[in-house]
Amino acid sequence: MCFFCFDFVLKTFSCHLKLSPKKCRFFRKEVSYLGHIISADGVKTDPEKTKAVVDWPRPETVHDFRSFLGLCTYYRRFVRNFSAIARPLHKLTEARTNFNWTEECEKSFNSLKQALITSPVLTYPRTDKEFILDTDASNEGIGAVLSQKIGNEECVIAYFSKSLGKPERNYCVTRKELLAIVKSIEHFHHYLYGRKFLLRTDHASLRWLLNFREPEGQIARWIQRLQEYDFEIQHRKGTSHGNADALSRRPCKENCKHCTNAEKKFGMETDISVKVLTTEDAWSSSEVQKAQLEDPAIKPILERKLNSEDRPSWQEIAPESPATKRYWALWDSLHLKNGVLYRKWESDDGSSCRWQLILPKSRIQEVLRETHDSASGGHFGVMKTLSKTRERFYWDRLRADVEKWCRECHACGARKGPKTRTKGCLHRYNVGAPFERMALDILGPLPVTTKGNRYVLVLMDYFTKWPEAIPIPDQEASTVAEELVRAWISRYGVPM
Numbered sequence: 001m002c003f004f005c006f007d008f009v010l011k012t013f014s015c016h017l018k019l020s021p022k023k024c025r026f027f028r029k030e031v032s033y034l035g036h037i038i039s040a041d042g043v044k045t046d047p048e049k050t051k052a053v054v055d056w057p058r059p060e061t062v063h064d065f066r067s068f069l070g071l072c073t074y075y076r077r078f079v080r081n082f083s084a085i086a087r088p089l090h091k092l093t094e095a096r097t098n099f100n101w102t103e104e105c106e107k108s109f110n111s112l113k114q115a116l117i118t119s120p121v122l123t124y125p126r127t128d129k130e131f132i133l134d135t136d137a138s139n140e141g142i143g144a145v146l147s148q149k150i151g152n153e154e155c156v157i158a159y160f161s162k163s164l165g166k167p168e169r170n171y172c173v174t175r176k177e178l179l180a181i182v183k184s185i186e187h188f189h190h191y192l193y194g195r196k197f198l199l200r201t202d203h204a205s206l207r208w209l210l211n212f213r214e215p216e217g218q219i220a221r222w223i224q225r226l227q228e229y230d231f232e233i234q235h236r237k238g239t240s241h242g243n244a245d246a247l248s249r250r251p252c253k254e255n256c257k258h259c260t261n262a263e264k265k266f267g268m269e270t271d272i273s274v275k276v277l278t279t280e281d282a283w284s285s286s287e288v289q290k291a292q293l294e295d296p297a298i299k300p301i302l303e304r305k306l307n308s309e310d311r312p313s314w315q316e317i318a319p320e321s322p323a324t325k326r327y328w329a330l331w332d333s334l335h336l337k338n339g340v341l342y343r344k345w346e347s348d349d350g351s352s353c354r355w356q357l358i359l360p361k362s363r364i365q366e367v368l369r370e371t372h373d374s375a376s377g378g379h380f381g382v383m384k385t386l387s388k389t390r391e392r393f394y395w396d397r398l399r400a401d402v403e404k405w406c407r408e409c410h411a412c413g414a415r416k417g418p419k420t421r422t423k424g425c426l427h428r429y430n431v432g433a434p435f436e437r438m439a440l441d442i443l444g445p446l447p448v449t450t451k452g453n454r455y456v457l458v459l460m461d462y463f464t465k466w467p468e469a470i471p472i473p474d475q476e477a478s479t480v481a482e483e484l485v486r487a488w489i490s491r492y493g494v495p496m
Helices: 003-015 045-055 061-076 082-094 101-115 172-186 204-211 219-226 255-267 285-294 301-309 322-329 360-375 382-388 398-407 408-414 477-492
Strands: 030-033 036-039 043-045 131-136 142-149 154-164 197-201 231-235 334-337 340-346 353-358 438-443 455-461 467-472
Touching: 043 353, 045 334, 061 082, 082 101, 101 322, 131 172, 142 172, 154 172, 172 197, 172 219, 285 301, 285 340, 301 322, 301 334, 301 340, 360 382, 360 398, 455 477, 467 477
Parallel strands: 131 197, 197 231
Antiparallel strands: 030 036, 036 043, 131 142, 142 154, 334 340, 340 353, 438 455, 455 467
16 A cells, blocks of 8 residues: 555544454555455456366356356456356356256366466556547457556456347347447446547447437437547457457348448448449459440540559540540549449548449449339439439439439339329309308317317308307317217207
């Protein structure tokens, strides 16, 4: 204990607190406390306590097994990816599960023992240093490492891991990674709340986490929860993300809207356009390059890009077609990826970008069929179809082609009515006696009265033009029928 802390302890006496001398240890380099060894370097497990785990015999019953897991769980903050290591063992404790000790369970049992023997020294958090939170997820669980950079070394403060339930294991990659972020930040809330920290993930699309357009449901609730914290998101490749990456990512089995929203809508710098949309046959880079070279408008630009990055002069491009000249004007934003020509579009503030495949003319109909006519297209109007197409593709006269496609779509034309609708002629109803014919209408909603009414039922006789106005609380058919009988029919009779 340092003299500063010692002085602090002595001040507790002025607060009328009492200390037991038998339980106090002064001027020690390290102290054993609740199964932990606390020293100037940090916190580590107490060897006397972990020795009980190491010497623990193989459990024979579920009760003995739960006792072992309970003791191990007490030290889980010292074990990286604890939930992933203990996953086979936890399965044995599930309800309606037979206690069947397998080779996988034996391996997990021994791995937990070894992890507790070699557990690291967790350093103390420092308020003058920035916290670093590394998160990762897999099909089985999520994990995180909280650390701080002290000198040239990142020192671990605590580990966190959690197994995924059956519904959570069905999440797509992006949702699992986002779940890892949410649960990790909540777990380390007492460290992170009220201070800026660095959040590192190996899932690149989450760099635009707080810029999701129109998030829905669970994603929206998670993002709203994260708004309470001040953090900067940094992408780190999986090869460099080893401290949290025993929970490695796997590709999503299905075309999930959460993955497409994140990875395709917010500028992933990957060759995503070649794997088009939802077509049955994916396009390979060689096929797209061949189609671009066969397009007379794209070929001159692509050939010059393949030979040199220098922009050709106007004299060289002047003999080409107007479409080629328009591509030439975009030279600085055109780039090659695997021999395929792309356009890099960036927002005005530079916060987001997207890679648009320069689409050859031979592929335009296929893309428009997918973005407009298919089940995922939805036969939307011009602006939505245009926006959806621009997310991944670009070609000369794109807007004109989209407008023409939507205008000539037979399905859209069959469902849309005529632009100018004919109006029926007004007819005069001839009546020859009072209360022979009547009309009614409802006025409102209006401000609620003291009696709870907010609508007015208006009744009028065709012959005499006699009006009646009756306040009603709602527009329900039963309410209107009741008032019609009470206020009109019971007084004037049924209209003939």
